[in-house]
Amino acid sequence: MVTICAMSATIMQALDTTIANVALPYMQGSLSASLDQINWVLTSYIVASAIMTAPIGWVADRFGRKRLFIICAAGFTFASVLCGLAQNIEQMVAFRLLQGAFGAALVPLSQSVLLDAYSAEERGSAMAIWGIGVMLGPIMGPTLGAWLTENYSWHWVFFINLPIGILTVAGLMIFMPETARNSERRFDWFGFAALAVAIGSLQMMLDRGEQLGWFESNEVMAEAVIAAAAFYFFLAHSLTASSPFVRFELFKDRNFVAGCVFMMVIGVVLFGTMALVTPFMQHVIGYPILTAGLLLAARGVGTLVAMIIVGRLLNLVEARYLVFTGLTLATFTLHQMVGFTDQTSSESIIIASLMQGFGLGLVFVPLSTVAFATLPAHLRTEGTAVLTLLRNIGSSIGISVVIAQLTKATTRMHANLAEFITPFNDALKAPDVASIINMASNSGRAMMEALITQQATIIAYANDFKLLMWLTLMTIPFVILIGSARLRPSGGNASEAAAAFD
Numbered sequence: 001m002v003t004i005c006a007m008s009a010t011i012m013q014a015l016d017t018t019i020a021n022v023a024l025p026y027m028q029g030s031l032s033a034s035l036d037q038i039n040w041v042l043t044s045y046i047v048a049s050a051i052m053t054a055p056i057g058w059v060a061d062r063f064g065r066k067r068l069f070i071i072c073a074a075g076f077t078f079a080s081v082l083c084g085l086a087q088n089i090e091q092m093v094a095f096r097l098l099q100g101a102f103g104a105a106l107v108p109l110s111q112s113v114l115l116d117a118y119s120a121e122e123r124g125s126a127m128a129i130w131g132i133g134v135m136l137g138p139i140m141g142p143t144l145g146a147w148l149t150e151n152y153s154w155h156w157v158f159f160i161n162l163p164i165g166i167l168t169v170a171g172l173m174i175f176m177p178e179t180a181r182n183s184e185r186r187f188d189w190f191g192f193a194a195l196a197v198a199i200g201s202l203q204m205m206l207d208r209g210e211q212l213g214w215f216e217s218n219e220v221m222a223e224a225v226i227a228a229a230a231f232y233f234f235l236a237h238s239l240t241a242s243s244p245f246v247r248f249e250l251f252k253d254r255n256f257v258a259g260c261v262f263m264m265v266i267g268v269v270l271f272g273t274m275a276l277v278t279p280f281m282q283h284v285i286g287y288p289i290l291t292a293g294l295l296l297a298a299r300g301v302g303t304l305v306a307m308i309i310v311g312r313l314l315n316l317v318e319a320r321y322l323v324f325t326g327l328t329l330a331t332f333t334l335h336q337m338v339g340f341t342d343q344t345s346s347e348s349i350i351i352a353s354l355m356q357g358f359g360l361g362l363v364f365v366p367l368s369t370v371a372f373a374t375l376p377a378h379l380r381t382e383g384t385a386v387l388t389l390l391r392n393i394g395s396s397i398g399i400s401v402v403i404a405q406l407t408k409a410t411t412r413m414h415a416n417l418a419e420f421i422t423p424f425n426d427a428l429k430a431p432d433v434a435s436i437i438n439m440a441s442n443s444g445r446a447m448m449e450a451l452i453t454q455q456a457t458i459i460a461y462a463n464d465f466k467l468l469m470w471l472t473l474m475t476i477p478f479v480i481l482i483g484s485a486r487l488r489p490s491g492g493n494a495s496e497a498a499a500a501f502d
Contacts, residue, residue: 002117003129005171006110009073010133012164013106016045016080016099018141018274023154030154033089044093046396047203048100051196053389054246056105057382058187060112065381066178069109070169075102077165084158107134108384113176115372115380125311127368131361132307140300142278143293150290191237191245198230202393206400210407250375250383258481259371260390262323262363265475267394269330270360272402272468277337280461281349284342284454298350299357306361319366320482326366327476329359334469338462342454370482402464409460410453417452 020027020041028038060068079099086092111130118126148156205223212220238244251257274296281292306326313322333356336348368387375383421428421439428439437451438444 001171001175002113003126005168005175006113007129007133008164008168008171009069009106010110010130012073012161012168013076013103014134015141015144016103016161019145019148019157020045023145023149023157026149026154027092031086031089031092037089040089040093041096043204043207044096045100045103046207046392047200048097049104050199050203050389050392050396052101052104053108053385053392054195054199055187055192056108056385057247057379058245059105060109060179060381062181062187064178064181065109065112066172066176068105069113069176070172072102072105072109073165073172074169076106077161077169079103080158080161080165084155105385108381108388111368111384111388112381115384116377120373121315123369123373128307128311128365131365131368132304134364140297143290143297146290146293186243188237188241188243188245191234191241194230194234194237195245198227198234199389199393201227201230203396206396209400210404214404246386247379247382250379250386253375255370255373255482256375256383256387258478259367259387261478261481262367262475263371263387263391264394265471266360266363266367267391267396268398268401269334269468269472270398271395272398273334273337273356273465275399276402276406276461276464277353280340284457284461285344286342295346295349296353298353299360302354302357302359303361303364304357306358307365310362310365314366314369319370320479322362322366323482324476324479326359326362326364327472327479329355329362331469331472331476333359334465334472337465338469340461340465341458367482398468402468405467406460406464409463410456413456413459414452417456421448421452 024038024041027033027041031038056068076099079095079102082095083092083099086095110133111127114126114130115123144160145157148154148160201223205220205227208223209215209217209220214220215224234245238246238248251260277296278292281287281295287295310322333352336352340349371387372380372383427433428437437447439448
């Protein structure tokens with residue numbers, strides 16, 4: 001029952017990271033918001049969630065994990081209802097800030113609860129169950145959001161959390177045990193403030209950069225300088241303070257560090273690819289949003305299959321080999337996506353999505369298990385928060401980079417292709433071309449412009465997929481950082497688990 005409650009909280013929060021995206025155009029009209037204003041519906045949630053992820057370890061230690069989990073699940077549910085009832089853009093942004101602040105703790109707390117609820121030998125299966133919610137949430141979110149918006153209204157994108165939230169809170173109150181509290185640990189206000197400013201400025205820079213022209217904008221420049229300065233103060237303070245906000249002993253564990261590195265890569269690849277595939281299928285191939293969502297669901301099916309079997313595989317195969325296989329599959333499928341065009345069949349998209357989802361499943365679960373296998377029990381809650389934070393930062397970086405590159409490459413490729421549209425190009429005078437595209441007429445020139453734009457967009461998408469492919473490929477050699485994960489049968493305490501590792 002604890003597993004079910006933790007999973008429902010995970011799915012609820014993971015869905016809300018993407019479910020609202022497809023409803024934005026409908027919200028914009030209903031709330032009388034400009035394009036720039038409606039984007040704050042996403043930005044406010046991301047920034048609040050990123051900032052409030054960091055202090056989860058301290059709050060759980062100070063007030064108890066059960067109490068924090070219940071308060072955050074109830075607060076997230078209440079904020080979701082408020083979002084659905086919002087009457088203007090100001091209310092929506094305020095309620096999304098509240099939703100992000102409460103939702104930040106749900107994923108790391110659920111992971112921490114499952115790590116403690118199972119023995120060392122069973123943690124692979126536990127992380128497979130947990131990973132289903134974390135990975136399927138962002139993948140299925142756009143599909144569910146599109147269906148709810150089209151058949152009901154955008155309000156139900158938020159109201160759907162109400163029944164799930166009520167059952168989650170009730171289950172946590174009944175079944176979850178409370179943890180011991182550490183009332184002596186003081187809160188590092190300076191460390192928290194520095195990290196909050198750094199994360200908030202970084203998220204704002206990444207989110208606003210593409211709209212404002214990146215470093216051509218004074219706002220983006222200011223956000224970059226503030227983020228760099230705040231990160232410096234945070235690191236300097238944390239390395240010299242007696243009781244820092246983030247305990248750096250976390251990073252003495254080899255497996256935890258390896259998990260952090262690869263989780264950032266997963267954030268970049270998973271969310272970067274998602275940010276590309278959905279608009280590609282809608283705008284280039286021309287699929288309706290529901291059809292595109294159903295095709296994307298194939299990735300979720302592949303992830304689900306991988307997570308069903310990977311828990312058992314971890315008892316037989318070293319985690320580093322599973323991660324290597326998963327990254328190789330992801331690289332191969334990204335190479336296939338480089339060749340996607342407006343003529344790509346739905347079967348090709350489904351096969352590539354299935355394989356990619358399977359590969360990411362092989363990476364995610366072993367990393368989630370190995371990262372905490374040798375970490376002392378008292379650092380687990382803080383470790384899950386740090387790991388979640390790094391994955392979220394990776395996803396923000398991935399989305400920002402691929403969208404910025406897509407915009408820039410589309411403009412550049414359009415200019416390059418347009419250079420060949422001249423009266424001296426004999427190919428345009430060929431009978432089979434001239435009969436369709438008459439460059440002497442307005443309709444012919446408009447058709448040519450549409451063709452150039454389409455081809456430039458396809459090339460730009462291909463360049464983005466190639467960028468993600470090279471990033472994944474270059475990450476593969478670093479699997480040697482992952483320690484051995486062959487656990488001996490044991491009672492599951494931290495010292496016995498640590499002894500089973502290289």
